[in-house]
Amino acid sequence: MSTLSPVPATSGAPVAPSGSRRSRRLRTAAATLGAGSLIAALGAAPASAASAPTGPYAGMGTCPLSSASLQDSNNGAVGCVVAVVNGGSFTIGSHVVTIPASSPITTTFGVYWPNNGPTVSFPDGNSSEIFSTVAPTDGKELTAAPLDVPIPGISNFWPGVTSAITQIELAGPITNFAPLAAGESYPVFKLPIKLHLENAFLGPNCYVGSNSAPIVLQPTTGTTNPPPPNKPITGDPGTINFGNDPNGFGDAIVGFTGATLVDNALSTPGASGCGPFGTFNWIVNLLFGLPSAAGNNTVTFSGVNTTLAVDSDINDLTSAITASEK
Template sequence: MAAALALVAVTAAPSSAATSQPSGLYTGMGTCPTSSTQMQDPDQAVVGCVVATIGGGGFTVGSTQVNFTSPMTVAFGATWAKGGPTVTFPDKTTATLFSTVAPTDGNELQSSPLDVPIPGLSNFWPGVTSAIVLIEPAGPITDFAPLSAGENYPLFQLPIKLHLLNAFLGLDCYVGSDSTPIMLEPTAGTTSPPPPNQPVKGNTGAISIKADPNGFKSSVVGFAGATMVDNALPVPGSSGCGLFDSADWIVNSLFGLPSAAGHNAITLSSVTTTLAVDSSDSDLTNAINASRK
């Protein structure tokens, strides 16, 4: 009865559902691509919507350390087809490897600009004595393994590139690219980096599983206060800096690029992740729409 009433309400007031936002357990899932061909494919055994907020942390490239000064958000859809891929851990447990679907607005990763001081300079003029750095995706999230929490295995793979904005570097200065990205493979378990880096351990935080409050089949899995780490990643050199790449060598020299694996690290702290999963895309859609306010 609750499911029928919710469906009638959504059908009767499409303009309200389209403009209002999901709330409660489904907060932040307004761009989940439930209408995509991939999520509507009847061969999917599980479909899901993911939204994560990264509250802090930072990255180290060689001797340069940068702290995240504002939250970042990650959002996407997830699917697992019948008989789809899994990974087996040393303790013989297995985890599903989800495929991902870009959100309806195309923004899998949203972050605010970072003000990164240039080594050797006193930073008193942002964008001149520092570089404004934008963390941008260099490809889609892949190999999403939410059940790997606590295992020494990446939660996902995310290729990124760092867009450096500075008065002398032009508008196309990047560290990493779509073809040669910085590949993040963060884990809540323990890393296995090459030397001189040493293994570091993440934290799964508090895990919760809740049923849909309106009687739909969806389940909502939450991870609150997690810490994810990766200190085995290499960082490539810069490109597009200055006129005809004339300043690439300056950026590489100042920041010690390219930087081999074992000399870099990233920490994602205060991570809150919500994963809504269902065996039916239409049921998941109705569950999200029923929460809209």
């Protein structure tokens, strides 16, 4: 596992080949990362709905294959992604919010990489394309069950009164998806979120983070480089599996199972909209130690299972997913 410092991504990095050469490069990179049998990835792949594809395409029924971005003829690669976070925690100062295995977080989206698009190169010689993302057709780029978060200093015997029911929500699109950064000390994606706190006294519009001032997560499976007092911590890329479409189409399928993603360089803004006209913002800030500067917060996503189906031809990828539904 790499223990490198983050390397900035630039569009001036070495240009990646397009078309079939680009697909071969993805295959080579996946193999370099330790890819083996795809069986484990397929077994862990989530199903989103009864009509969704099965097998390696499970959960990809809402992939935006017909979107203008994925249909662009200038693309060197297009794909569909499903990722499920099966556990972990948020640490804001000394307060810990646990993500139980019974409340997974699921993200689904389409990805595209233009010919000669941005890449990032790593000191160990590996590199990754940096994909742009497109929201799924149902608009549910992130889904998560509400969490029952105890209020510090109060015995939690009445959920929603002695605790805050907390919903993790997107505060903007997922960006900078770099799947082959797995094992490197570089963010796998950039995820802006906000925490919606619901409590009998806080009202319906109490948030930590917002669309204009989100909590920005940039988790890595490598080693972090946080400001003090936090110290570097290391994630785990898990098991990386690689295969091809079972029906003979040309797309590559990469599965990452059991990964751990970490970020302890993020900051957390103060509360807003809590109580009438925000009159209880100060109470939430006091109880949870907000705002909390970078170096005092940590996010860990554990048991992360991700499936990526990628092709140089959108028609080929569409045919593969369509065939899987039959």
